[in-house]
Structures are given as structure tokens and as C-alpha cells.
Amino acid sequence: xxxxxxxxxxxxxxxxxxxxxxxxxxxxxxxxxxxxxxxxxxxxxxxxxxxxxxxxxxxxxxxxxxxxxxxxxxxxxxxxxxxxxxxxxxxxxxxxxxxxxxxxxxxxxxxxxxxxxxxxxxxxxxxxxxxxxxxxxxxxxxxxxxxxxxxxxxxxxxxxxxxxxxxxxxxxxxxxxxxxxxxxxxxxxxxxxxxxxxxxxxxxxxxxxxxxxxxxxxxxxxxxxxxxxxxxxxxxxxxxxxxxxxxxxxxxxxxxxxxxxxxxxxxxxxxxxxxxxxxxxxxxxxxxxxxxxxxxxxxxxxxxxxxxxxxxxxxxxxxxxxxxxxxxxxxxxxxxxxxxxxxxxxxxxxxxxxxxxxxxxxxxxxxxxxxxxxxxxxxxxxxxxxxxxxxxxxxxxxxxxxxxxxxxxxxxxxxxxxxxxxxxxxxxxxxxxxxxxxxxxxxxxxxxxxxxxxxxxxxxxxxxxxxxxxxxxxxxxxxxxxxxxxxxxxxxxxx
Ligand SMILES: Cc1cc2nc3c(=O)[nH]c(=O)nc-3n(C[C@H](O)[C@H](O)[C@H](O)COP(=O)(O)OP(=O)(O)OC[C@H]3O[C@@H](n4cnc5c(N)ncnc54)[C@H](O)[C@@H]3O)c2cc1C
Numbered sequence: 001x002x003x004x005x006x007x008x009x010x011x012x013x014x015x016x017x018x019x020x021x022x023x024x025x026x027x028x029x030x031x032x033x034x035x036x037x038x039x040x041x042x043x044x045x046x047x048x049x050x051x052x053x054x055x056x057x058x059x060x061x062x063x064x065x066x067x068x069x070x071x072x073x074x075x076x077x078x079x080x081x082x083x084x085x086x087x088x089x090x091x092x093x094x095x096x097x098x099x100x101x102x103x104x105x106x107x108x109x110x111x112x113x114x115x116x117x118x119x120x121x122x123x124x125x126x127x128x129x130x131x132x133x134x135x136x137x138x139x140x141x142x143x144x145x146x147x148x149x150x151x152x153x154x155x156x157x158x159x160x161x162x163x164x165x166x167x168x169x170x171x172x173x174x175x176x177x178x179x180x181x182x183x184x185x186x187x188x189x190x191x192x193x194x195x196x197x198x199x200x201x202x203x204x205x206x207x208x209x210x211x212x213x214x215x216x217x218x219x220x221x222x223x224x225x226x227x228x229x230x231x232x233x234x235x236x237x238x239x240x241x242x243x244x245x246x247x248x249x250x251x252x253x254x255x256x257x258x259x260x261x262x263x264x265x266x267x268x269x270x271x272x273x274x275x276x277x278x279x280x281x282x283x284x285x286x287x288x289x290x291x292x293x294x295x296x297x298x299x300x301x302x303x304x305x306x307x308x309x310x311x312x313x314x315x316x317x318x319x320x321x322x323x324x325x326x327x328x329x330x331x332x333x334x335x336x337x338x339x340x341x342x343x344x345x346x347x348x349x350x351x352x353x354x355x356x357x358x359x360x361x362x363x364x365x366x367x368x369x370x371x372x373x374x375x376x377x378x379x380x381x382x383x384x385x386x387x388x389x390x391x392x393x394x395x396x397x398x399x400x401x402x403x404x405x406x407x408x409x410x411x412x413x414x415x416x417x418x419x420x421x422x423x424x425x426x427x428x429x430x431x432x433x434x435x436x437x438x439x440x441x442x443x444x445x446x447x448x449x450x451x452x453x454x455x456x457x458x459x460x461x462x463x464x465x466x467x468x469x470x471x472x473x474x475x476x477x478x479x480x481x482x483x484x485x486x487x488x489x490x491x492x493x494x495x
Contacts, residue, residue: 020467021156021164023144023398024172025050026057028440028456030120030127031078032170033137035464037127038079042468043134047164049156051143055120058175058387061195065099065112066223068328070216070247074107076116076453078123080461083107089119108249110328146401147171147436154435168467171408171417171425171438176396179388181212185354185381189361192383194221203380206232210363210376213384214238214346215321219331221382222344226334234344235376237365241348242322246332250285256292261300265308268300269316290323294449301448302421306412309445313413325452347374387441389416399442407436415445423463437463 020036022029025048036046048054069076077085087106090096095118099111127137146157147169156164182190191199194217203209209225211218214236222234236243262268272293276286293300304312312320327335338344348368354361360377367374391400399417402408406428411418418426423437439459443450450456 019045019047019164019166021144021147021154021166021169022046022048022172023147023156023169024048024057024174024440025052025054025139026172026174026440027055027059027078027120027453028172028174028460029170030055030123031453031457032172032439032460032464033127034078034123035460036467037131037135037137039131039135039464039468040133043131044468046135046137047140047166048137049140049142049144049158051141051159054124054139055117058195060113060117060120062220062224063114063197064220064224064227065114066227066331067113067220068110068331069113069116070325070328071110071453072108072247072249073111074105078119078453078457080454080457086116086119089122090115093118093122110247110330144398146398146405147407148405149407149433149435168435168437168470170463171398171402171436171442172440173398173442175387175441176389176399177387177393178383178385179390181381181383181385185351185363186356186361189356189378190381190383194382194384200224200382201228203228203230204232205230207379208233208360208377209235210378210381211236211384212238212351212381213386214241214243215384215386216244216325216327216331217384217386218382219244219327219335221384222338223331223334226338231343232379234338235378236344236346237349237351237363237376238318238346239348239350240318240368241346242318243335243346244322244325244327244332245287247326247329248285248287250288250291252284252288254279254284254288254292256289256296258296258299261293261296263300263303265304265312265316286323287326297449298421298447298455302446309413313415324449347376349374389414407433408438411443411445413445416442417446419443419446421447422466423459439463 022032029048033046033048036044073087073090074083077083079085084107090100090106090111093115096111096115099115100106100109130136143159144156145159148155148157153165153167154169156166156169158164178192180192182192203225205228209232211221211234218236225234262271272289276289279286279289335344339346347365349365352364352366352373354363357377360379361381363376363378365374365376389396389399391403403410408417408425409428417438419438420426420432423439423443424432424434425436425438426432440456441451450459
């Protein structure tokens with residue numbers, strides 16, 4: 001998908017100081033832009049800055065059909081108040097036809113993530129036309145290297161040298177990469193970016209492969225390898241050896257009131273265990289309980305002490321995520337088959353070291369709960385250990401810059417940046433600046449559950465309605481013709 005403007009021209013085009021700058025062009029950014037475009041109270045200008053390709057963040061870069069969305073289509077509309085938006089898109093999209101079964105309502109189906117990318121691209125296409133009241137959304141292909149608040153405006157500094165003066169900036173920079181294993185284990189064997197399709201395809205089909213991690217990404221890697229005709233042994237290695245639970249539709253849902261939930265971590269965990277047991281005794285499913293907790297998890301997390309948050313992340317998070325983020329049914333069934341026939345095995349342990357031997361790397365795995373070392377030869381090691389903020393990684397330069405200038409600070413468990421429940425980052429001294437917001441996974445340490453589409457879309461809807469109520473942004477009356485950035489561009493600038 002082509003972007004409209006370059007950074008150098010955007011400053012000229014929208015430098016009226018009254019636009020919303022969104023940094024990032026993944027799901028979070030597109031969802032927020034779409035919610036702003038739907039507002040009917042005030043016409044505003046929105047500029048989305050994406051350094052690479054729109055709608056192609058970590059979740060949607062894959063083109064592998066075996067990589068499925070982990071929820072049914074009916075749960076994944078970008079708009080909570082239009083629950084069938086994604087399912088309706090699928091019904092109309094010719095590319096979706098081969099993945100849709102006639103016998104099941106589309107809302108209940110699990111489709112490839114590539115179709116979600118197409119859905120986001122369709123939303124982007126619609127955003128290119130001004131809204132009925134004149135709200136405009138423009139897309140710039142450039143990296144934001146700094147965001148600098150001033151009195152009355154906020155500067156968005158671009159890699160190509162432009163500086164755009166915004167009224168409000170939103171950080172929607174998504175997931176950081178996993179901590180690289182290549183430098184520690186051997187660059188020749190390690191694939192640190194599991195979404196690098198060319199590197200995955202280049203693995204010899206009969207080679208032994210080690211996948212480090214056992215969450216959804218690890219299952220995706222297994223299914224991607226199998227789709228490439230892989231016949232060699234695949235070993236998943238993770239600290240606890242836990243594999244995500246399968247998604248099962250829950251017919252009998254339950255409701256939990258916030259007041260029922262203990263506020264401290266240990267009593268809460270006991271409560272979850274006993275309630276889940278009671279539910280099972282009554283013929284219910286634990287998934288109903290996990291679903292019922294969802295509306296409260298951000299608030300519960302917010303109430304925990306730093307000690308409790310650390311304890312949760314260290315000891316309980318893997319169990320929580322295995323139950324909370326479930327595998328698409330087809331993925332779970334396939335994984336089970338592959339494990340049964342022995343091609344895939346799961347090992348609980350840690351990597352203790354590695355040494356190259358001819359065309360393989362021999363990993364030494366210390367099995368969980370023992371001193372025993374297992375030798376695991378692997379011709380390729382795929383890093384699925386999950387995101388980790390490393391500010392020395394050039395990919396995370398903006399966040400590193402904002403942390404060092406004190407515009408933002410780490411959250412207390414250092415999983416992301418410190419934000420308030422409404423998504424406002426706190427600066428080094430703990431002060432909030434109403435001109436800056438952060439949406440999506442960067443707020444994970446503050447909100448815990450802000451990764452999934454269903455959580456992010458709520459955050460985007462709330463932020464959009466707050467932004468259009470802002471006096472400075474709403475100064476342009478509804479129905480006024482939007483200023484035409486197109487005229488500020490020479491054709492050479494359009495990409
Ligand atoms: C593998 C995977 C599978 C998932 N599957 C599901 C699922 O099935 N269902 C579900 O509900 N959720 C799923 N999720 C979670 C959810 O979809 C993601 O959390 C969500 O897409 C995050 O979107 P984002 O825009 O915040 O981040 P991203 O998609 O990572 O996008 C961030 C974008 O910001 C750009 N960017 C970063 N820094 C800058 C900068 N300085 N300047 C300019 N651009 C910048 C990046 O290039 C990138 O395009 C999945 C997540 C992953 C990782």
C-alpha cells in the first residue's frame with residue numbers, strides 16, 4: 001500500500017498546529033484514525049506516520065495461511081459498536097472465499113491473519129476520503145525519531161529532517177522485538193525475527209529445528225514449517241513447557257462484578273481457582289470465568305502493588321496467558337496431532353549453552369526441576385520468546401529517546417511506559433501532559449491487557465471521543481472544506 005506524503009512535505013502541508021499525529025501505522029493507529037474519522041462533533045486533521053508499511057505490524061506481516069487469528073471473526077471488528085464489521089468484510093472479500101466454510105456463520109470462524117491485514121487496508125482506503133464533516137486522515141511514510149512537547153504544541157521530529165507541529169501526539173508504536181538470541185547462541189543458526197518468511201522458508205525441510213518459546217507464535221512457526229513440507233523434528237523449548245489452551249466456544253457465559261474480586265494478588269488467585277473448580281462441578285467451563293474477568297483485568301492490575309505485579313509476571317503470567325490467549329481450534333488440533341506422532345515435542349527447561357557442530361548448533365537444555373542437561377542439535381533456532389523493550393535496539397530509538405529526555409518513563413515493572421488508565425503517559429517526574437497519549441502494547445506494564453484487538457479498539461474509541469472534545473482541536477467548524485494537502489505535493493513526493 002502506498003503512502004501519501006513524505007516527512008519533508010508534511011510539515012508544510014499540515015503545519016497549522018491543530019492536527020493529531022499518530023506515530024505508527026499498525027492496528028492501533030488505523031483503529032484510532034478510523035474512530036476519529038467517525039466522530040461527528042468536530043472536524044479535525046489526523047496524520048499517521050508509519051516508517052514501513054501500513055497495516056503490517058508484527059501480527060499482520062505474515063502471508064502464511066496457516067497463521068490464524070486467535071479469535072472468531074465476530075469478536076474482531078475494529079469497532080465495538082459495529083460487531084459484524086469484520087465478518088461483513090469477509091463475506092464480501094473475494095480473497096476470503098477459500099477460507100470460509102458455508103456450514104458455520106462467519107462470525108464463528110477463525111480465518112488467516114492475512115485477511116485481517118486486508119480488512120485494515122480497506123479501512124485505510126476509506127479513511128483517504130474526508131469524512132462527511134471534513135475530518136481528514138493522511139498517511140506519511142517516515143520514521144518519527146522524537147516527540148518534543150512545547151507550550152501550546154508538540155513537535156513531531158521525522159527521520160528525513162521534517163518537523164511537524166501537532167496539537168496532540170499518540171504513540172502507537174506497537175510491539176518491540178524479542179531479545180536477540182543470535183549474539184548469544186550463534187548468528188549462523190538463530191532466526192531472531194520469526195516473521196522473516198524468507199529465513200523460515202530457507203530452513204532445510206528435513207533439518208531438526210528448535211523453537212524457543214511455546215506460545216501462539218511458536219505454534220504458528222510449527223504450522224508454517226509443516227506447510228512448507230517440513231519433515232524434520234521440531235522441538236519447542238520454554239521455561240515451563242506450557243502450550244496455549246485451545247479456543248472453545250462457551251455457550252454458558254457468566255458475569256463477575258468487580259466487587260466480588262479480591263483486590264490482592266494471592267486471595268484473587270485463590271478465588272479464581274476455587275470459582276473455576278465450582279464452575280466445573282456445575283458443568284461449566286473455566287473459559288467462561290476467564291472471559292468474565294476480562295472487563296476487570298485492567299482495573300485489578302492497576303490496584304496491585306509493584307511487588308504483586310512482579311510476582312505475577314515472574315510466576316503466574318505464563319499460566320494466565322496460556323488460558324487467556326487461546327489457540328485457534330484448527331491450530332490446537334494440528335499441534336496435538338503433530339505431538340502425538342512425535343514430530344513435535346515440547347521440553348520444559350532453559351538454554352544453558354550452545355556449541356556449533358558441523359551444520360547444527362548443539363543446544364544444552366537444563367530440564368525444569370532437574371540438573372540434567374539434554375543435548376538438542378538444531379540446524380535452525382527460531383526465537384519466539386516474545387517482546388522485550390531494549391532501547392539500544394535501533395528499532396526502538398523513539399522510545400529510547402523519549403525515556404532519556406524524560407517525556408515518558410518506564411512503568412514500575414519495566415514492561416512498557418508508565419501511563420494512566422486513560423492512556424496518558426507520565427513524564428520522568430510523574431506529571432501527565434494532556435497533549436500526549438499512548439495506545440496498544442506499549443502500555444502493557446500499566447494496563448496488562450492492552451494487546452488484543454478487543455482491548456485496543458475500546459481504548460481507541462475512548463481516546464477519539466476525548467480528542468474531539470478538546471477545544472483546540474475542535475476549532476475548525478464541522479463542514480468546513482479540509483485544506484488540500486495534495487496541492488502541497490509535487491508528484492515526485494507521492495510514494
Ligand atoms: C504474532 C501476533 C499475533 C496476534 N494475533 C492476534 C489475534 O489473533 N487476535 C487479537 O485480538 N490480537 C492478536 N494479536 C495482538 C494484536 O493484534 C496486536 O497487539 C496489535 O495488532 C498491535 O497493533 P499496534 O498497531 O499497536 O502495533 P504493531 O502492529 O506492532 O504496529 C506498530 C507500527 O508502528 C510502526 N512504528 C514503530 N515505531 C515507529 C516510529 N518511530 N515511527 C514510525 N512508525 C513506527 C511500526 O513500523 C509498526 O508498523 C497478535 C499479536 C501478535 C504479535
